Amino acid sequence: MRRLSLSRQSVAYIAILGTALIVAVISGWLATPIDDYAYDWMFRQHPPPPAVPHCVILAIDDATYRAMGGVREYRKMLAQALELVAPARPKAVAVDVVLADPEDSAEDARLESAMRGIKNLVLVAHLENGRWEEPLPRFLKTGARKGHDKADENSRDGVTRKIPLEQRAGRERNWALALTALQLARGEPIIESPQDLQIGNELIPAARTSEGNRPLRVLFAREAFPQVSLKDLVDRPQLAARFHDQVVFLGITSITASYDRVATPYGQERIPGVQVHAELFETLERGQFLTDASASGVLGFCLLTAVLFGLIFALLYGWPAYLFASILLAAVHVTPLLFFREGIVLPYFAPIATAWLTFFAGASYQHFVVRRQLRKSESDRQRYQQAIHFVTHEMRTPLTAIQGSSELMGRYNLSEEKRKQIADMINQESKRLARMIQTFLDVERLSDGQVELKTEPFSAREIVESCIQRARPLAERKNIRIQTNVLEGELQGDRELMEYAVYNLLTNAVKYSSTDTEIKVWSLPQGDRLRLSVKDQGIGMDAKELRQIFQKFYRTKRAEASGEAGTGIGLSIVEQIVTYHGGKMEVTSEPGKGSCFTVVLPAHSRASQPPPVSV
Secondary structure, three states: OOOOOOOHHHHHHHHHHHHHHHHHHHHHHHOHHHHHHHHHHHHHHOOOOOOOOOEEEEEEOHHHHHHHOOHHHHHHHHHHHHHHHHHHOOOEEEEEOOOOOOOOHHHHHHHHHHHHOOOOEEEEEEEEOOEEEOOOHHHHOOOOEEEEOOOOOOOOOOEOOEEEOEEEEOOEEEEEHHHHHHHHHHOOOEEEOOOOEEEOOEEEOOOOOOOOOOEEEOOOOOOOOOEEEHHHHHHOHHHHHHHOOOEEEEEEOOOOOOOOEEEOOOOOOOEEHHHHHHHHHHHHHHOOOOEEOOHHHHHHHHHHHHHHHHHHHHHOOOHHHHHHHHHHHHHHHHHHHHHHHOOEEOOOHHHHHHHHHHHHHHHHHHHHHHHHHHHHHHHHHHHHHHHHHHHHHHOHHHHHHHHHHHHHHHHOOOOHHHHHHHHHHHHHHHHHHHHHHHHHHHHHHHHOOOOOOOOEEEEHHHHHHHHHHHHHHHHHHOOOEEEEEEEOOEEEEOHHHHHHHHHHHHHHHHHOOOOOOEEEEEEEEEOOEEEEEEEOOOOOOOHHHHHHOOOOOOOOHHHHHHOOOOOOOHHHHHHHHHHHOOOEEEEEEOOOOOEEEEEEEEOOOHHHOOOOOOO
């Protein structure tokens, strides 16, 4: 297990997962066809259970058209159908034929008379191009109610899955044919709210959308829907008994005469529009509905999925991470089906896309992080091997000198002067060994970020002059002159560390310069930066050396040529100190002409600091 911390790496990981989540959710909005196909598959796997129907279709089928005169006689057929149905006292009759245009006056009069014999009659109003095609006023005077016949709302592939319970055009609104028939059959008013409709004790979860319609998913029955052919009813009037206390949907089912053939989620042959209205009525009558998951619920589920995958690959690695991620991936695939069985339609594509994208994002990020950590571990291993090599190689010389000198003092009777010389040498070598150890510890502390920077203002002149005083004895031994030109500028930071950096540059300049040469030191503000330079007249370096000069344990050719025993880590510490102060190092050098090391730091103005106030 690995502990999480809000580091830069954690922020990057969260950003990658968040991007994957956003891409998945947006793609889910665009993948409606995939969600529809998944819905159809789930619907076929779990169709509504068989139930006793509460409505019957009185069908004007092909046999009826052939026997009763064809399409031109359809109003005569409707009138005769209503006349035969009326004695059976049905709860309601819904006529799925648009009666907007006047026909033969005698036939219209007969049809009007037949309508008056039906207690609860619903006629179709058809919405076309934003205008209502309504039944003739003479038919509405019979007490008939109106209901719209829209049956393919929100369908891009021709499959009817939802029917709007409400349709609006301007200020006029009509309920669905099946909903109006249900209201009349139950004798209860429709009570509406923005989220649902209510008829009696039944609550219908049909929220009003931005288009003003209230879409409801239809639970199409797998079984054949009960129908009675009008021809059979005419031939055998006793069949009218089947309509007693039922809701009757009267409409055209003829394949050649009907224009509204509708596809269902079952993917079988199309069904006539009148059957779709009857199926909607049965859905409303049963009171069992499929409701769409809310947008916030879908987004919350996707967010939870992304968080879980993120935690898996943040807290686990290797085969346990992939095992739990695979289990979660399978669970996300199954979840829409489980929700569907409980009557909730959860979009398929958005959760699945979220699962896969966050799975790959988390796994890929972990893979690259592990590789980076492996490279870092390998680099650390090499660095510590170099450190050990440094310790064993560099400390051998002073230890050998100390050991040999102590043996000489113990084995031989030396003069006082010789004993003093040996004692001084032991003292110098022990100090040199201590400096090596301290330098090694300093570089490790800086590498691990264990050095806490102090913040205080100071001038460049202060630290340069202090370092020159300390380095001057070393320079005088080689008859090297240290000259200062301009020493201007203010700094802010850790004064002790900056003195270490400047002193290291000065001692390196002395160490790698020939006798009777000159070292120049100057500092000068340039805009918001301060440039502090140390220039010597040593043997210089070539371009290859300049690229490696700040690497740990790297020794230049000038160190070998000068015979100086450098550790190869001093300049590495200097660069880290300057970097921690928000600056950078610049080096110019040419073989045989010396080198110039320049520290570039953010300048600081003491004038910007408020003056102290005495109370």
